[in-house]
Amino acid sequence: MFSRKSANSSGASFPEKWQDKTSLNFNEYFQGKYKLENYFFQAFGYIYESEITIILSLIPKETSMSSITLFISKEVDSKLKNNPAKLEKIKDTILDIQGIIFDEVLKDLENVPYSHEWIDYTYKKEKYHYKLTRENVELTLKAEEWLAEDSKSPKNDL
Secondary structure, X not given: OOOOOOOOOOOEEOOHHHHHHHHHHXXXXXXXXXXXXXXXXXXXXXXXXXXXXEEEXXXXXXXXXXXXXXXXXXXXXXXXXXXXXXXXXXXXHHHHHHHHHHHHHOOOHHHOOOEEEEEEEEEOOEEEEEEEEOOOHHHHHXXXXXXXHHHHOOOOOO
């Protein structure tokens, strides 16, 4: 669903513990640096057949405002997927990149460079892809869940 390469693939979600810890780390770091009392970070991670996608959303507490969501994707092959140490290094590097990009975004929340297209990004001679959107990932997940439940329920044709 959040894959850069295959929009129809749901992928495997990272453990909730990882997502919670990552969210907490970003909240602690950026809250102290930018005084973001009206926002909070929420992290999501997915591994697909040939990529990892990590999503970090800055979500406003005021529901009339839009989220700022950064998706970062890195292609991986089966050797990397089956090597936990290398996989952790890729995840850590993606989080570093998210920190760098959000550091720039948070300097001027009025002029966020949103893009629904994936943009190439090179970091330490490795290729990544990112996009910055207004998507509320939690709402997207709830909608997908609702649609999946709806498709399973019997239809009453009148």
